[in-house]
Amino acid sequence: MAATVLIAGPTASGKSGLALALAARLGGRVINADSMQIYARLHILTARPDAAAEARVPHRLYGVIDPAEACSAARWAELARAEVRAAHAAGAVAVVVGGTGLYFHALTEGxxxxxxxDPAVRVGLSRRLAVEGAPALHADLGRLDPALAARLKPGDSQRILRGLEVALGTGRPLSAFQAAGGAAPDLGTVERVVVAPPREALLARIRRRLEAMAAEGAIEEARAFAxxxxxxALPAAKAIGLRPFAAHAAGEMSLPAALEKAEIETRQYAKRQMTWARGRMADWRWVASAQETERIINDIERKLRPEGLTTQS
Known part of the structure; x- marks a missing residue:
């Protein structure tokens, strides 16, 4: 029987390690659910799995979108559904892992x-954004789609643009489309896990990872991307740590200052991810330590092996 394991959690939590171990144990495929890791040219800065991990088990949807494009949750969900179906067809477990809560919502609930x-609508709005700023467009959204505007902060430029794009391009508020919903795909037997280490442990992991990134080529990668x-305004251009490392590469910021700025950005991002998880994933299984992770792997293996899954990948 088909099976899917969903693994979410904040950045630097260790969820990719859990996904790799579980996929290796079950003969699964790892499918990316991170909105930054989907873009090319940001391998180090987005902490994508390394070559050894990718050689160990198949990895899908990493670095597959050109950074000059904007990948929406809907587009990712379409790609992810195809990868889940392909994994199931091969008798493999689909292990979907990442830190983008909206992606999981799109996959599980539609x-x-x-x-x-018409792309020209977004082009025009993007030009307005550059001149007038997000708060002005947020005010427009308040008139065209008050329900959506009430949920968005005035500085949330990407979601404001999307709301205006839909309202102007279709004549119908995005909130109305969202209320109508969409069909969720069949994921088979599903296990849901949130990897959430204690706060102090997570903050220490964030710092260590940023230092490792800087030593392993993040500065050069940021220079090439810049x-x-x-x-x-493109999503890929907002990758965590990209701007401070690019500033250091350009001689505009010291390395310690760039690391500090990147650390602040990462901490803020992790906080937002945890807020989403607590609000939307409270009924998932939460893992806080390496010992728990091993128990989770064993438990999921016991649950899924009887389903007749193979070790094909």
Whole structure:
């Protein structure tokens, strides 16, 4: 029988390690559910699995989108559903792992079926954003889609743009599409896990990982990415740590200052991820230590092995 394991959690929590170990044990495929790891040219800065991990088990949806494009949750969900189906067809467990809560929501509950919109609408809105700023567009959204605007902060430029794009491009508020919902795919037998180490342990992991990134090429990667000259409003251009490391590469910031700035960004991001998880994933199984992780792997293996799953990948 088909089976899917969903593994969420904040950045630097160790969820990728759990996904790798579980996929290796069960003969599974790891499918990315991180909104930054899906972009190319950001291997180190987004802490994508390394070559050894990718050689150990198949990894899917890592670095598959050009950073000049914006990958929506709907687009990711479509790609992820195809990878889950492919894993199940091969008799493999689909191990979906990442820190983007909206991606998991899109995969498990479906998204609103919004019609295709003329790209020129978003281009015009992006130009307005650059000139007028997000708060001005948020005010417009308040008139066109007050329900959505009430849920968004005035500085949440990407979601404000999406709301305006849908309202202007379809004549219908995005909140109306969202209320209608969308069909969730069949994931087979599902196990849900949140990896959430204690706060102090997580903060220490964040610092160590940033230092390792800097030593392993993050600065050079940030320099090369900055040289692309992409629109700073694009999602990939907002990768955590990208700007401070690029500033250091350009001689505008010392390495200690860049690390401190990147650490602050990462901590803030982890806090937002935990807020989402507590609010939307409270009924998932929560893991806080390496010992628990091993028990989780053993427990999931016992549950899924009787389903007749193979070790094919």
């Amino acid at each position: 998204l609103a079926d919004v019609p295709a919109i 040289a692309l000259g992409l629109d700073p």
